[in-house]
Amino acid sequence: MTAEPTVIVPARAPAPASTTPAKSGTPPHLTNWPLIHNMPDFLTPLLTDTFYLYYRNLNRTLGPIMTHFIFDRVENYVSDPTEMKRILTSKEFRRNDFFLKVTPDVFGYALFAMETGPVWQKHRKAIVSGMGPQFVRKAYGVTVDLVQDLTRMFDAHIVNSEDGSFVMNIREYLSLLTLDVLTRVAFSHDMNCLQGFDDLKSGKDSVDKRSVQLRTYVDEIGRIGIYRTFVPKFLWGFFKISETDVVPITTYFDAMINEFLAPRRQKAEEGEEEESESDLLTPLLKKTEDGEMLFSDKEIRDECMALMFAGHDTTSNTITNVFLQLCQHPDALKTLHQEIDANYPPDSTEFPRLDELSKFEYLDYVFKETQRTKNILMGLDRVVASENMEMLGYKFKKNDYFSANLQTVFLDPQYWGPDAEEFKPERWINKEVVDGTFMPFGAGQHMCPGMKMAIMEAKVVLIQLLRTFDFELIPGQKLELVDGIVCHLPNGLELKVTKRREE
Numbered sequence: 001m002t003a004e005p006t007v008i009v010p011a012r013a014p015a016p017a018s019t020t021p022a023k024s025g026t027p028p029h030l031t032n033w034p035l036i037h038n039m040p041d042f043l044t045p046l047l048t049d050t051f052y053l054y055y056r057n058l059n060r061t062l063g064p065i066m067t068h069f070i071f072d073r074v075e076n077y078v079s080d081p082t083e084m085k086r087i088l089t090s091k092e093f094r095r096n097d098f099f100l101k102v103t104p105d106v107f108g109y110a111l112f113a114m115e116t117g118p119v120w121q122k123h124r125k126a127i128v129s130g131m132g133p134q135f136v137r138k139a140y141g142v143t144v145d146l147v148q149d150l151t152r153m154f155d156a157h158i159v160n161s162e163d164g165s166f167v168m169n170i171r172e173y174l175s176l177l178t179l180d181v182l183t184r185v186a187f188s189h190d191m192n193c194l195q196g197f198d199d200l201k202s203g204k205d206s207v208d209k210r211s212v213q214l215r216t217y218v219d220e221i222g223r224i225g226i227y228r229t230f231v232p233k234f235l236w237g238f239f240k241i242s243e244t245d246v247v248p249i250t251t252y253f254d255a256m257i258n259e260f261l262a263p264r265r266q267k268a269e270e271g272e273e274e275e276s277e278s279d280l281l282t283p284l285l286k287k288t289e290d291g292e293m294l295f296s297d298k299e300i301r302d303e304c305m306a307l308m309f310a311g312h313d314t315t316s317n318t319i320t321n322v323f324l325q326l327c328q329h330p331d332a333l334k335t336l337h338q339e340i341d342a343n344y345p346p347d348s349t350e351f352p353r354l355d356e357l358s359k360f361e362y363l364d365y366v367f368k369e370t371q372r373t374k375n376i377l378m379g380l381d382r383v384v385a386s387e388n389m390e391m392l393g394y395k396f397k398k399n400d401y402f403s404a405n406l407q408t409v410f411l412d413p414q415y416w417g418p419d420a421e422e423f424k425p426e427r428w429i430n431k432e433v434v435d436g437t438f439m440p441f442g443a444g445q446h447m448c449p450g451m452k453m454a455i456m457e458a459k460v461v462l463i464q465l466l467r468t469f470d471f472e473l474i475p476g477q478k479l480e481l482v483d484g485i486v487c488h489l490p491n492g493l494e495l496k497v498t499k500r501r502e503e
């Protein structure tokens with residue numbers, strides 16, 4: 001299949017200098033009741049973990065800018081592509097750290113949620129310096145090794161089964177695979193979570209039982225983090241999001257982090273760190289010219305915790321969504337199989353090289369189309385940095401809260417056609433993408449530094465698994481995404497796996 005690269009076209013012509021003054025009122029909103037504000041409308045989505053759908057519908061019904069009131073939070077949601085791009089790329093906005101402020105016992109410092117400013121800049125510089133092309137190359141080698149291990153595990157389950165099939169939850173495997181990739185590449189430490197998990201599944205007494213707890217804890221931290229941003233502190237106990245509820249989770253992660261961090265920290269203090277293999281700990285463990293550690297112990301611990309989240313939960317949930325879409329769209333799967341067989345023939349034993357992954361164009365469309373239709377992030381938050389700001393005819397002031405509502409615009413028929421809600425990878429062939437309508441990795445100074453790694457990982461995993469196995473959806477599952485740090489399937493994705501049949 002040959003295709004021209006995706007073209008970006010401007011969202012709309014720059015507006016002529018306005019002759020009408022901005023309105024001073026509030027953008028469209030639901031009835032703002034005294035004391036309880038929008039709580040009557042918000043309660044159901046909050047309790048069912050589906051407020052990403054709620055905000056999407058509000059932007060659809062109230063327009064490209066709308067305001068939402070919850071207790072002392074006044075939030076503006078925007079679904080106009082030009083203004084969303086402005087929110088993410090212009091100096092008129094900055095990210096604030098309200099997520100970290102409510103989770104000091106979990107993250108405290110985390111590049112992905114840090115306030116735009118000098119501390120963020122110091123962390124960003126350190127992390128990005130370690131995430132160049134050599135990082136992606138290392139990640140490619142590790143991913144190929146681990147996905148081949150995974151293939152052997154699936155093969156063994158099939159061989160040991162009575163009917164040549166077995167049922168598993170793909171998100172659990174992908175979650176542990178991507179965590180193993182991340183820790184091997186970023187921290188030069190083998191957690192061996194994937195093997196530990198499969199040993200337990202196979203009834204073997206694994207040396208490492210931690211992997212079983214991981215999914216529950218990751219999802220629980222997501223829930224706690226999100227709830228704490230909405231729920232007033234006096235209700236934290238009721239929602240089981242208090243400091244006490246978090247202790248078992250942080251104890252679990254601290255033990256994990258300490259395993260690789262303690263020996264490296266000691267090396268750094270003894271001045272031997274430079275000689276060790278370069279990874280993301282190397283810049284974090286650097287000393288200043290005065291011989292002081294550049295980052296505090298808490299900063300380093302929190303950044304490790306944050307990278308473990310940003311680097312694995314995002315990718316594994318996205319790949320899980322690709323499996324879901326492919327199981328529900330056999331025609332797309334058939335086209336993808338043809339592409340995989342053409343570029344990695346069944347008799348070949350050599351996995352495609354990193355530079356050969358670009359040949360898998362249809363796979364690229366499948367990945368993008370999954371991100372468009374089942375994006376894992378509802379929106380990206382910022383606050384106004386300048387004293388005064390105008391948007392879409394309304395006036396705002398410093399620190400007013402904004403969210404660029406990604407999911408609304410990813411599914412807007414105005415930009416994607418009347419079939420916007422449908423999964424159609426072919427739409428990406430020669431697609432002219434309107435600027436600001438597709439930003440799954442963000443835009444501007446906070447744009448995802450792990451994008452190349454994530455896309456590479458997804459491609460390697462999908463090529464290898466789809467080439468080798470057939471996957472079938474187990475009926476009766478909940479297939480609607482729910483909120484968390486990332487939107488995800490509430491119980492993962494149960495699939496029946498068999499050896500791939502001839503088509």
Ligand code: HEM
Nearest residue numbers: 111112310311314315318380440441442446448449450454
């Ligand atoms: C499909 C997978 C992924 C998606 C959809 C994704 C998405 C994003 C988005 C939208 C942002 C911007 C946040 C903002 O503007 O506030 C972001 C930031 C970030 N991502 Fe990713 N990401 C993915 C994978 C990864 C991976 C694999 C890593 C690391 C290995 C990573 C590390 C980070 C970090 C550290 C930031 C914070 C950057 C900053 O604020 O300066 N991400 N990601």
